[in-house]
Amino acid sequence: MTPDRADFLDLDSELTGEERDIRDAVRSYAAAELEPNVAEWYESGTLPAKQLAKGFGQLGLLGMHLEGYGCAGTSAVAYGIACRELEAVDSGLRSFVSVQGSLAMFAIHRWGTEEQRQQWLPSMATGELLGCFGLTEPDAGSDPGSMRTRARRDGSDWILDGAKMWITNGTVADVAVVWAQTDEGIRGFVIPTATPGFSANEVHHKLSLRASLTAELVLDGVRVPESAVFPDVRGLRGPLSCLNEARYGILYGVVGAARSCYLAALDYVLSREQFGKPLASFQLTQRKLADLVVEVNRSGLVAHRIGVLKDNGKLHHNHVSFGKMANVRSALDVARTARSMLGANGISLEYPVMRHMANLETVLTYEGTEEMHALSLGQSVTGIAAFR
Numbered sequence: 001m002t003p004d005r006a007d008f009l010d011l012d013s014e015l016t017g018e019e020r021d022i023r024d025a026v027r028s029y030a031a032a033e034l035e036p037n038v039a040e041w042y043e044s045g046t047l048p049a050k051q052l053a054k055g056f057g058q059l060g061l062l063g064m065h066l067e068g069y070g071c072a073g074t075s076a077v078a079y080g081i082a083c084r085e086l087e088a089v090d091s092g093l094r095s096f097v098s099v100q101g102s103l104a105m106f107a108i109h110r111w112g113t114e115e116q117r118q119q120w121l122p123s124m125a126t127g128e129l130l131g132c133f134g135l136t137e138p139d140a141g142s143d144p145g146s147m148r149t150r151a152r153r154d155g156s157d158w159i160l161d162g163a164k165m166w167i168t169n170g171t172v173a174d175v176a177v178v179w180a181q182t183d184e185g186i187r188g189f190v191i192p193t194a195t196p197g198f199s200a201n202e203v204h205h206k207l208s209l210r211a212s213l214t215a216e217l218v219l220d221g222v223r224v225p226e227s228a229v230f231p232d233v234r235g236l237r238g239p240l241s242c243l244n245e246a247r248y249g250i251l252y253g254v255v256g257a258a259r260s261c262y263l264a265a266l267d268y269v270l271s272r273e274q275f276g277k278p279l280a281s282f283q284l285t286q287r288k289l290a291d292l293v294v295e296v297n298r299s300g301l302v303a304h305r306i307g308v309l310k311d312n313g314k315l316h317h318n319h320v321s322f323g324k325m326a327n328v329r330s331a332l333d334v335a336r337t338a339r340s341m342l343g344a345n346g347i348s349l350e351y352p353v354m355r356h357m358a359n360l361e362t363v364l365t366y367e368g369t370e371e372m373h374a375l376s377l378g379q380s381v382t383g384i385a386a387f388r
Contacts, residue, residue, distance in 0.1 A: 006263060009297045011304055019078045026085040029059055034089045039349040041211040045204070047092060049130065049172040049213055053100070057127025061086075061097050063105040069121035071105075076310035080252030080303055088256030090352075091359035092212030094249065099168040100124065102245035104131025107177045108190060111230040111238050116190050120175055132173035132193075132200075134164035134217050135239045142372050144179070144186075145236055149219065151180040151189065158182075158229060160189065160222040166366070170200040170215025177242075178219065185234040189224060197222040208362040244317050247367045248310065251323030252303045254331040254363060255296065257356045261331075262292040264353050265338035268345070279341070288337055295334050299327040318380040325373040332360045 004010065015023065033055060041047050056062050063071040065079040079101075087094035105124050108116050108131075123129040140147045149162025160180055170176070176191045176198070191198060203214040230238060266289060269279035279285050306323045309315045335357035339346040347354050364370055372387075379385045 011300045022078045023081045026082045030089045038090045045210045053127030063101040063125050066109050070125035077307035080307045083249040083253035084256035087253030088260045090211050092209050094253040098246050098249040103133035103242050104177050106245045107242045111233045129174040131175045132167050132169045134178040136166050138165045149180040151182045157223050160219045162219050164217040167215045171202050179239045188230040188238050189228050208358040247320045247324045251327045254327050255299045258296045258331040258334040261335045261338035261353045262296050265341040268342050295330045299330045321373040321376040328364050
């Protein structure tokens with residue numbers, strides 16, 4: 001049987017019936033509701049977040065891998081497949097779902113009180129309420145332990161002051177999970193964004209991830225009660241556990257971006273004629289296509305294996321570093337090669353390739369830079385930490 005050009009190694013045959021149903025549902029929704037509009041959203045630098053949240057909620061994508069509180073409780077592989085199909089359209093769309101489910105919702109689900117879970121998670125699962133996740137700061141990216149945002153006790157309340165940067169969905173969020181320095185170490189807070197002293201300023205002039213809403217959060221004397229704090233976690237263990245969940249979605253999602261670039265290039269060289277024959281008939285073009293097929297399918301294998309490890313309870317955070325580093329780098333290589341194969345048309349929004357390529361530059365950086373994941377892998381195999 002001739003291999004499927006979009007799934008050369010027939011990897012999707014490893015999926016369960018439920019996982020295939022989720023793949024088909026997300027792919028169908030993406031084709032009908034997202035693909036026709038994403039180039040316009042990207043060019044205008046906006047996203048209809050509230051509208052999309054309702055659609056994603058109806059599909060059951062928000063917090064889909066969590067148990068209870070209105071969440072679907074799917075397998076990790078199913079969540080990864082959903083991320084793949086969303087990022088095949090645009091990284092900003094996968095990021096939207098990832099921030100809602102794997103950062104904000106996961107933080108509340110894993111570290112929150114039962115009262116916090118009951119208050120927020122059901123409405124976040126339906127998309128009625130949106131969340132954001134405040135860890136990164138203007139001067140604290142790869143070294144979150146140096147954050148300057150501080151929370152201090154004032155009677156039975158807490159008062160927070162500081163700023164967070166590059167916060168997806170910050171301008172539309174109803175609730176923010178914010179991490180701050182305290183006398184007891186770094187702690188997490190669940191803060192309604194209508195709280196006095198809380199504000200979000202949209203980040204403009206982005207050249208990447210434009211179909212996504214990015215904000216700076218400012219906390220100026222934000223007062224919250226003791227019931228707003230996560231009770232049982234101190235230090236970086238809390239936020240890093242959330243980042244690991246989000247990174248998992250990334251290592252699956254970028255397989256979709258790479259696949260989209262490869263298929264766009266394949267269709268283009270089959271139809272575009274130069275020197276009296278299709279570009280696809282030239283040896284150099286076929287060599288490039290062979291490289292793209294290998295990279296897309298190799299990344300898919302990595303993602304699937306890590307998903308199986310996660311479902312079997314055998315996942316280590318260094319597995320996620322492996323996947324994030326390898327698959328994002330691979331997707332960028334695919335996007336850059338595909339862009340060159342489209343020639344001048346490669347820079348046009350009529351095709352998805354340059355948009356994916358620009359987005360992947362951000363994906364390479366956020367949720368841990370390539371350098372930080374390389375150091376994590378280096379420490380894993382040597383036992384020697386080289387971060388400082």
